[in-house]
Amino acid sequence: MxxxxxxxxxxxxxxxxxxxxxxxxxxxxxxxxxxxxxxxxxxxxxxxxxxxxxxxxxxxxxxxxxxxxxxxxxxxxxxxxxxxxxxxxxxxxxxxxxxxxxxxxxxxxxxxxxxxxxxxxxxxxxxxxxxxxxxxxxxxxxxxxxxxxxxxxxxxxxxxxxxxxxxxxxxxxxxxxxxxxxxxxxxxxxxxxxxxxxxxxxxxxxxxxxQGQRCFRVTVTGEEGHAGTLPMDRRKDALLGAARMIAALNGVAFAHEPHPVITVGALQVRPNSPNTIPGQAVFTIDSRHPDDGTLATVAADMRAACEDIAAEAGLEVALEQTTSRGxxxxxxxxxxxxxxxxxxxxxxxxxxxxxxxxxxxxxxxxxxxxxxxxxxxxxxxxxxxxxxxxxxxxxxxxxxxxxxxxxxxxxx
Ligand SMILES: [Zn+2]
Known part of the structure; x- marks a missing residue:
């Protein structure tokens, strides 16, 4: 044939x-x-x-x-x-x-x-x-x-x-x-x-x-508040915290050679109202690399980056692993x-x-x-x-x- x-x-x-x-x-x-x-x-x-x-x-x-x-x-x-x-x-x-x-x-x-x-x-x-x-x-x-x-x-x-x-x-x-x-x-x-x-x-x-892949769901919890009345220094803005975390995750990718690929592709904001300070932000992380050991280190670095930012900003953060493939x-x-x-x-x-x-x-x-x-x-x-x-x-x-x-x- x-x-x-x-x-x-x-x-x-x-x-x-x-x-x-x-x-x-x-x-x-x-x-x-x-x-x-x-x-x-x-x-x-x-x-x-x-x-x-x-x-x-x-x-x-x-x-x-x-x-x-x-x-x-x-x-x-x-x-x-x-x-x-x-x-x-x-x-x-x-x-x-x-x-x-x-x-x-x-x-x-x-x-x-x-x-x-x-x-x-x-x-x-x-x-x-x-x-x-x-x-x-x-x-x-x-x-x-x-x-x-x-x-x-x-x-x-x-x-x-x-x-x-x-x-x-x-x-x-x-x-x-x-x-x-x-x-x-x-x-x-x-x-x-x-x-x-x-x-x-x-x-x-x-x-x-x-290549191996690890995915996470990250939940950032702050406090909702009035966009007009709550002073900037009193806020626990979950979306702002998430934004800083997303930028930091990008930095984690460039900190490793060869670079893993790290993507935040989905974000949900609650209550998602123009004049309410966001009380919660949930986003996804997709990280991949051809070496399993590097991927594990990257995961630890990503977690540390998110936790450091949360601590600094007075927010709660939870990383839940949704996918792990070797x-x-x-x-x-x-x-x-x-x-x-x-x-x-x-x-x-x-x-x-x-x-x-x-x-x-x-x-x-x-x-x-x-x-x-x-x-x-x-x-x-x-x-x-x-x-x-x-x-x-x-x-x-x-x-x-x-x-x-x-x-x-x-x-x-
Ligand atoms: Zn396909």
Whole structure:
């Protein structure tokens, strides 16, 4: 089956059609997890998979698995996939590419009349982005046993709607147990979301692993007061304290070499009234680094910086760790398979680390796993301007087909 190639135009057309669901004015996508738009995207994916002859099942986390049968379905499946949810102002390729590349592998094998010994599963993981329920990689996290199912389902969005209720509402609270299945290998195709591949003109990144990540929710508590009557020197302004902490956290990043990346991306102010001194401010911290030891030191430095400022300003501060992921090293044999497939196809490639977290980082804990990166324009992602070239997307998908067939075994 070494001669089978994917249909790059069909893959592109599917991406464009999927991108119409939740399309934003500047050419991006806003498709938050478990919204009506996410349901539409899921429905379209399921329809396409069933049309391609796959049997679709949904687990209790709403993860969707589309199976292309093998000649020996007692064998563990070779799995691929990614996510269909996006950031509020995200792009058309982040996640959707990995899901639809998997579907294109199935379609291309169907066209070629080619069978594999082990079955192939194409999966769409629930809520990778963490933009709505504030903790990302949820579906794959529960699947990999990192998070408790019931706790995940009870996770609320800012309006108090839980994941479980929203899954039920959109019709994707499946009956299948989450995880506990044997997986022969997991491969995820994804845009790089960074500038390296494009800058070097290389279409395929062989991903060696992902950097570690620690996230926190920081609650700064002061005292509400009248904006007109309370003198400046008597105030306990929670937002002012939070602002100083945010600036200090940026300083922590520059104090370490090589720099970790530290982001404060969400902030809530209470009561959020123009003429009341803020009594409470809650913000998030996302910190990442390829070295676990450095990441731990950075976490301690961030905590100290926030506590020092709170003490100085007469405020209370509480840092709650919401996510902790160690550095992930992908499976040597899967990495080698990706590299060898790119070689066979004559596709220029290079080794690369993932700066972002991916579902594959969770899967790596329970199955031999690797990722395939393709370039995206100027490295822009989590942005409506996110873009990628059809030929690069096809090149990554061809590598995906090769490694999946190799792992599943060609039949006949
Ligand atoms: Zn993604």
């Amino acid at each position: 070494a001669e089978i190639r994917v249909d790059g135009a069909r893959l592109w057309d599917s991406l464009m059609e999927m991108g119409r669901i939740g399309a934003t004015p500047k050419g991006g996508v806003g498709r938050l997890a478990l919204t009506d738009l996410d349901k539409q995207a899921r429905d379209l994916f399921v329809r396409w998979c069933e049309a391609a002859g796959c049997a679709v099942r949904v687990d209790r986390m709403g993860n969707i698995f589309a199976r292309r049968a093998g000649t020996d379905d007692s064998l563990a499946p070779v799995m691929t996939g990614s996510h269909l949810d996006s950031q509020p102002l995200g792009g058309r390729f982040d996640g959707a590419y990995g899901v639809l590349a998997g579907l294109e592998v199935v379609r291309a094998l169907n066209d070629a009349g080619a069978a594999t010994r082990a079955p192939l599963d194409v999966v769409a993981w629930t809520d990778e982005e963490g933009a709505r329920f504030k903790a990302g990689m949820m579906g794959s996290g529960v699947f990999a046993g990192l998070q408790d199912l019931e706790a995940a389902l009870a996770n609320p969005d800012p309006d108090g709607r839980t994941m479980g209720a929203e899954l039920a509402r959109i019709g994707y609270a499946g009956a299948e147990p989450v995880g506990g299945m044997e997986i022969a290998a997991f491969f995820e195709a994804h845009i790089e979301q960074g500038p390296v591949l494009e800058a070097e003109g290389i279409p395929v990144g062989v991903v060696l692993g992902g 550095t992930v090293a992908f499976d040597e044999t899967c990495i080698a398979a990706v590299r060898a497939a790119a070689e066979r196809l004559g596709t220029p490639h290079r080794d690369i680390y993932s700066g972002a977290g991916h579902d594959a980082c969770n899967l790596a804990l329970i199955a031999p796993t690797a990722m395939i990166f393709v370039p995206c324009e100027k490295g822009i992602s989590h942005n409506e301007a996110e873009n990628a070239k059809p030929e690069d997307l096809a090149a990554g998908c061809d590598v995906l087909l090769q490694v999946m067939v190799e792992r599943a075994g060609a039949a006949g």
